Amino acid sequence: MEIAGNSSTISPTFSTPTKKRNLVFPNSPITPLHQQALLGRNGRSSKRCSPKSSFIRNSPKIDVVNTDWSIPLCGSPRNKSRPASRSDRFIPSRPNTANAFVNSISSDVPFDYSESVAEACGFDLNTRVLAFKLDAPEAKKPVDLRTQHNRPQRPVVTPAKRRFNTTPERVLDAPGIIDDYYLNLLDWSNLNVVAVALERNVYVWNADSGSVSALAETDESTYVASVKWSHDGSFLSVGLGNGLVDIYDVESQTKLRTMAGHQARVGCLSWNRHVLSSGSRSGAIHHHDVRIANHQIGTLQGHSSEVCGLAWRSDGLQLASGGNDNVVQIWDARSSIPKFTKTNHNAAVKAVAWCPWQSNLLATGGGTMDKQIHFWNAATGARVNTVDAGSQVTSLIWSPHSKEIMSTHGFPDNNLSIWSYSSSGLTKQVDIPAHDTRVLYSALSPDGRILSTAASDENLKFWRVYDGDHVKRPIPITKTPSSSITIR
Amino acid sequence: MSSVPIRTNFSLKGSSKLVSEFFEYAVNSILFQRGIYPAEDFKVVRKYGLNMLVSVDEEVKTYIRKIVSQLHKWMFAKKIQKLILVITSKCSGEDLERWQFNVEMVDTADQFQNIGNKEDELRVQKEIQALIRQITATVTFLPQLEEQCTFNVLVYADKDSEVPTDWVDSDPRILRDAEQVQLRSFSTSMHKIDCQVAYRVNP
Numbered sequence: 001m002e003i004a005g006n007s008s009t010i011s012p013t014f015s016t017p018t019k020k021r022n023l024v025f026p027n028s029p030i031t032p033l034h035q036q037a038l039l040g041r042n043g044r045s046s047k048r049c050s051p052k053s054s055f056i057r058n059s060p061k062i063d064v065v066n067t068d069w070s071i072p073l074c075g076s077p078r079n080k081s082r083p084a085s086r087s088d089r090f091i092p093s094r095p096n097t098a099n100a101f102v103n104s105i106s107s108d109v110p111f112d113y114s115e116s117v118a119e120a121c122g123f124d125l126n127t128r129v130l131a132f133k134l135d136a137p138e139a140k141k142p143v144d145l146r147t148q149h150n151r152p153q154r155p156v157v158t159p160a161k162r163r164f165n166t167t168p169e170r171v172l173d174a175p176g177i178i179d180d181y182y183l184n185l186l187d188w189s190n191l192n193v194v195a196v197a198l199e200r201n202v203y204v205w206n207a208d209s210g211s212v213s214a215l216a217e218t219d220e221s222t223y224v225a226s227v228k229w230s231h232d233g234s235f236l237s238v239g240l241g242n243g244l245v246d247i248y249d250v251e252s253q254t255k256l257r258t259m260a261g262h263q264a265r266v267g268c269l270s271w272n273r274h275v276l277s278s279g280s281r282s283g284a285i286h287h288h289d290v291r292i293a294n295h296q297i298g299t300l301q302g303h304s305s306e307v308c309g310l311a312w313r314s315d316g317l318q319l320a321s322g323g324n325d326n327v328v329q330i331w332d333a334r335s336s337i338p339k340f341t342k343t344n345h346n347a348a349v350k351a352v353a354w355c356p357w358q359s360n361l362l363a364t365g366g367g368t369m370d371k372q373i374h375f376w377n378a379a380t381g382a383r384v385n386t387v388d389a390g391s392q393v394t395s396l397i398w399s400p401h402s403k404e405i406m407s408t409h410g411f412p413d414n415n416l417s418i419w420s421y422s423s424s425g426l427t428k429q430v431d432i433p434a435h436d437t438r439v440l441y442s443a444l445s446p447d448g449r450i451l452s453t454a455a456s457d458e459n460l461k462f463w464r465v466y467d468g469d470h471v472k473r474p475i476p477i478t479k480t481p482s483s484s485i486t487i488r
Numbered sequence: 489m490s491s492v493p494i495r496t497n498f499s500l501k502g503s504s505k506l507v508s509e510f511f512e513y514a515v516n517s518i519l520f521q522r523g524i525y526p527a528e529d530f531k532v533v534r535k536y537g538l539n540m541l542v543s544v545d546e547e548v549k550t551y552i553r554k555i556v557s558q559l560h561k562w563m564f565a566k567k568i569q570k571l572i573l574v575i576t577s578k579c580s581g582e583d584l585e586r587w588q589f590n591v592e593m594v595d596t597a598d599q600f601q602n603i604g605n606k607e608d609e610l611r612v613q614k615e616i617q618a619l620i621r622q623i624t625a626t627v628t629f630l631p632q633l634e635e636q637c638t639f640n641v642l643v644y645a646d647k648d649s650e651v652p653t654d655w656v657d658s659d660p661r662i663l664r665d666a667e668q669v670q671l672r673s674f675s676t677s678m679h680k681i682d683c684q685v686a687y688r689v690n691p
Binding site (some may be wrong): 127129130131132133134135136137138139142162 | 494524525526529544547548551554555565569636638639640641642643645646647651653654655656657658659660
């Protein structure tokens with residue numbers, strides 16, 4: 001029975017299609033055994049025995065395949081010795097067949113036989129297939145082809161950095177300007193007129209025509225402590241050292257009225273339509289309705305020291321004040337009790353500025369012992385950002401063109417800084433050495449491109465902080481309707 | 489991005505060096521394109537007028553250098569017939585792709601007539617450039633290798649070749665049920681290189 005099975009297997013060996021089909025085996029599990037059989041010529045006979053037993057145990061077909069595969073490895077010099085080893089292998093297993101096999105083979109037949117077999121199988125006897133033995137190194141990280149092919153070959157080129165003008169466009173003389181941190185002696189109206197107070201005089205300089213005129217002169221017993229334009233630029237409010245507040249008509253160059261009430265000098269002013277708010281050295285803040293005879297319509301008592309920063313929000317709903325008591329107060333328009341009181345600053349707060357594009361955002365800057373710029377959410381009272389400016393902060397001006405804020409500084413750097421503002425923090429864009437002494441006063445032009453600064457070095461300088469190239473589309477601002485103010 | 493000099497000597501030695509160099513850059517390019525190693529392991533160098541990606545991993549560089557230096561010896565001795573790059577799945581041990589470069593010796597009446605010929609240099613560089621571009625473009629039709637893969641290099645060498653100890657006899661590892669795509673070729677004065685890729689559509 002077993003002999004009959006082997007006999008049936010052997011007979012297909014001599015047909016070509018069957019041989020090709022059999023050769024599929026080396027590509028699957030036989031490959032390791034095949035490679036083992038192909039390794040080196042030493043000990044060939046010993047290796048041939050153990051694979052043979054495996055072959056017999058697995059399948060008779062494998063034995064036949066092994067027989068055919070071993071033929072191409074014969075070198076022609078060894079041709080004559082092949083029949084002997086072959087007959088040795090066949091005799092013990094299949095006595096009858098082996099005898100017939102040996103008897104039928106002549107010395108010439110094996111070479112022709114192996115050649116025809118190799119030719120039928122497509123092998124080239126003159127070629128060896130060699131593989132590099134070592135394994136390729138392992139990949140250290142997992143490979144994701146999707147991200148790999150989407151990855152740009154080159155980093156994105158950052159746009160060219162914006163160039164800042166570090167020299168003033170124009171310098172005017174400001175002889176006799178008072179070197180006092182707590183005053184506000186410079187303002188720029190919506191009609192493009194700059195007002196600057198020099199001791200007892202107030203001068204207005206028309207930026208369009210370049211003409212200068214003396215608008216006001218106080219008594220010899222006092223001096224000008226603050227100036228502020230109304231929103232439409234028609235009226236200039238002047239705070240005096242003796243506590244009076246004057247209002248001038250620029251068109252006719254005349255004083256319209258004088259409002260009393262403060263016991264000490266008025267160092268800061270801020271307009272809210274027809275209401276003018278004034279801050280005093282006594283710490284009091286008065287609201288004046290400039291349209292009626294009994295002008296004082298409100299009093300805010302929140303600061304224990306001089307009020308040096310005062311600013312209405314553009315919609316007129318909140319008022320922010322900074323004082324020499326290092327306190328920032330945020331007031332609702334209809335209340336005389338402060339909504340929020342902030343004590344984070346360690347020095348006087350003179351710089352107070354509302355953000356033009358985000359109405360709840362308030363920026364405040366501290367003096368020499370503080371040097372911090374804080375940003376507040378005026379709806380919740382939370383501090384949203386803080387930056388160390390490195391110098392005494394004397395004023396803060398938001399840019400209407402881009403999300404930036406400008407700050408002027410005193411000791412020790414006397415510089416002008418421009419910061420890029422984002423909710424994640426501030427980035428300083430440029431530091432401009434502005435004056436020889438501390439920069440005390442600043443005002444922005446109505447088109448938002450030129451910033452004027454004044455210091456006790458008696459210079460009034462104009463800086464073009466935004467060129468036409470870098471001016472983007474203006475950020476939408478909720479503008480206060482400029483109601484015409486008529487004073488009777 | 490550094491620039492690698494291009495071989496200019498087209499004698500048998502120069503041509504063998506040129507072809508060996510091409511194999512080195514082609515293998516690196518295939519390793520990058522098929523994602524055998526992560527993209528961070530490659531850097532861009534200027535070669536053949538193209539931005540070629542070569543491996544910066546020291547182990548991979550050493551491995552490829554060993555193979556290429558042996559190829560150069562066999563090529564100089566005119567013993568090499570084919571170079572095979574097989575991409576194998578690590579999990580199943582299955583061969584997924586097979587890149588084949590056929591090397592033919594070109595008979596010329598005078599072996600040294602083309603030394604220093606500028607036009608031939610430019611022509612060869614353009615042909616290599618076109619072949620490299622095509623190798624890069626094969627990612628458009630080759631199936632994506634989902635599993636982690638490794639590679640191995642086979643060589644069809646003459647029977648009487650001298651074989652160092654780190655090369656062993658192997659089966660051809662021909663893919664079953666595979667698609668074949670013939671790519672471009674390039675010729676130097678001594679060699680003609682064909683390229684083809686076989687891949688399995690449904691592994």
